[in-house]
Amino acid sequence: MCRLYCRTVLFWVLGVCSFTANADYRWQDPHYLIKAFTQVALRNEYSQQGQVVRRWEKPIRVWLDHHVGDKGLHTDLVRMHITHLSSLMQRPISFVSSPEQANLKIVFTQQRDWKAQVRQLFGEKAEKAVHGAVCMANFHVNGHYEIERASVIIPVDQARMHGKLVACIVEEITQVMGLPNDSDEVYPSIFNDKTPESLLSGLDGLLLKMLYSPKLKSGMTESEVRPHLEKMIVQWQGDGTIKAASREIKRGELYPLLGY
16 A cells, blocks of 8 residues: 555655666775775764774664654654665565564654653763754764664654655664764765665665675774775675676565656
């Protein structure tokens, strides 16, 4: 049912952008891929100082907290995206039936209430970041830099007004997987505000695969990560993974649903 509904309201409600037909494939260069990983995974929005690998090591349990209508639509969109993420990351992600069971909470709210939601889930300091933002996310790590819990807040009316509902769902949930930074130096990517697409690019899919490679561990530094990435990329060049990335990423359910 939601598939038909999604198609009907696609351009009116979701504000979906199309993929650029002639994408710039410089991102397939090995040096570009390493730089992109460094910018997105080992930096963060508020500090460009070097960070360490932060990722989930335990199963991810999702609770959807609805304060608005269209619950079925939002649930289906989230389900499609987390199923895709789970496949890319090779990590189990599932819905749970109560907030107490969850370590990832996704709140669908209204613009008038979202400052209160941000204060409740992220703390008072985070309120300063609300100005100019369309949606927000945050995660917490333990002493080993393993992500233990995360929250995403989407003020639906505001996201729709900006044509960013799908983009908010995709970008914010993906960022709390351990890719927290936006960068104008990474393109095409949902982590670049100048990229018009709402869904993961082939480059984004490779970044997720890098982050959740068995060769990497939470807490690794940039210098520790680099040799593993270099070997990984050489292997991917040989087996065609990089060349096929833009085609393979479109296996996610959202892509045909939204007309890609």
